[in-house]
Amino acid sequence: MSVTVMIVDDSKLARIVASKAVAELQPEWTKVEAGSAAEALELVAAQQVDVALIDFNMREKDGLELAAELRVMRPEMPFAIITANIQDEIVKRAREIGAGFVPKPVTADGLEAFLSGAALSLRSQRA
Amino acid sequence: MTGESITLAELERDALTEIVNIGVSRAASNLRKMIGDQVFLSVPSIEVVSQRRAARLISEREVSELIAVRQDFNGAFEGRALLIFPETNSLELVRAVTGNELSPQEIIDIETEALAETGNVILNSCLATMANMLKRSLTMSIPEVVRGTGASLFEVEGHGGGEGLVLFLYIDFAVRTRDIRGYIAMIMDLPSLTTLKELLGDFIARVVGDDG
Numbered sequence: 001m002s003v004t005v006m007i008v009d010d011s012k013l014a015r016i017v018a019s020k021a022v023a024e025l026q027p028e029w030t031k032v033e034a035g036s037a038a039e040a041l042e043l044v045a046a047q048q049v050d051v052a053l054i055d056f057n058m059r060e061k062d063g064l065e066l067a068a069e070l071r072v073m074r075p076e077m078p079f080a081i082i083t084a085n086i087q088d089e090i091v092k093r094a095r096e097i098g099a100g101f102v103p104k105p106v107t108a109d110g111l112e113a114f115l116s117g118a119a120l121s122l123r124s125q126r127a
Numbered sequence: 128m129t130g131e132s133i134t135l136a137e138l139e140r141d142a143l144t145e146i147v148n149i150g151v152s153r154a155a156s157n158l159r160k161m162i163g164d165q166v167f168l169s170v171p172s173i174e175v176v177s178q179r180r181a182a183r184l185i186s187e188r189e190v191s192e193l194i195a196v197r198q199d200f201n202g203a204f205e206g207r208a209l210l211i212f213p214e215t216n217s218l219e220l221v222r223a224v225t226g227n228e229l230s231p232q233e234i235i236d237i238e239t240e241a242l243a244e245t246g247n248v249i250l251n252s253c254l255a256t257m258a259n260m261l262k263r264s265l266t267m268s269i270p271e272v273v274r275g276t277g278a279s280l281f282e283v284e285g286h287g288g289g290e291g292l293v294l295f296l297y298i299d300f301a302v303r304t305r306d307i308r309g310y311i312a313m314i315m316d317l318p319s320l321t322t323l324k325e326l327l328g329d330f331i332a333r334v335v336g337d338d339g
Binding site: 011012013014016017057058059083084085086087088089090103104105107 | 224225243249252264265267
């Protein structure tokens with residue numbers, strides 16, 4: 001099953017870290033990166049994206065706003081908000097738009113539950 | 128300049144120290160995850176001082192240029208959080224968080240961005256933990272990397288020449304195997320301190336219970 005995961009973060013370092021964690025858990029998945037919400041929307045319009053990991057704290061448009069737009073464009077897509085801002089409100093807002101929540105710094109342990117859930121949901125969508 | 132205009136009662140100070148401790152411990156545990164080495168923390172110091180005095184507290188101990196990641200927060204109370212370390216430690220920290228995988232040139236290229244992201248993780252986890260414990264939400268700005276001396280890091284440009292009173296919290300941290308050390312500092316102005324006092328009162332009431 002070919003799966004493309006999009007990593008959205010305005011920090012290159014954060015993208016490297018998230019990308020390593022994804023590679024550890026799902027080595028076969030293709031990874032694409034976006035440095036902003038605008039780039040992420042372009043990517044989703046232009047190519048296959050099945051799963052997204054979205055940083056919360058970004059300039060211009062934050063991760064929750066991007067996630068809300070993606071939810072409209074792609075109601076079935078599994079995605080998670082990544083942030084060190086673990087305030088109850090942020091977690092709640094992520095849940096409300098049906099996004100997972102992964103605390104920063106992203107580790108394979110922290111990402112595992114979300115990625116296996118996403119893999120499962122993709123399998124059932126494609127079945 | 129003294130902090131007579133507002134003081135924290137003993138229990139309020141204990142509660143604030145406890146909340147900061149938990150926030151900073153979570154921040155340290157995240158830094159540990161990022162660099163894979165133990166991070167040592169001091170007990171937080173909490174003082175109401177002038178901005179000038181806050182600057183001196185850092186510059187008395189640090190003669191070299193400093194580098195800081197700065198993030199403003201606002202909401203029920205507002206202020207500025209800083210992750211500060213000697214500029215000479217900066218590339219070592221970047222090397223540590225990038226896991227020794229980048230070339231020396233790549234480390235230089237990514238320096239500012241990697242520091243901003245590291246600061247973002249450290250300061251956000253600390254502030255978010257405090258916000259959750261005080262049951263108020265805080266909005267955090269995008270992190271900024273600034274270079275300068277203790278004085279320039281703490282002076283608010285164009286306001287009162289550093290005489291304004293601030294609540295100054297700071298904690299030393301060190302990664303002994305890496306020669307990395309620095310401070311996490313937080314400054315809040317007096318109106319925020321008044322709100323903070325009330326929130327600490329609520330927190331104490333929740334923790335101690337009605338019959339405490």
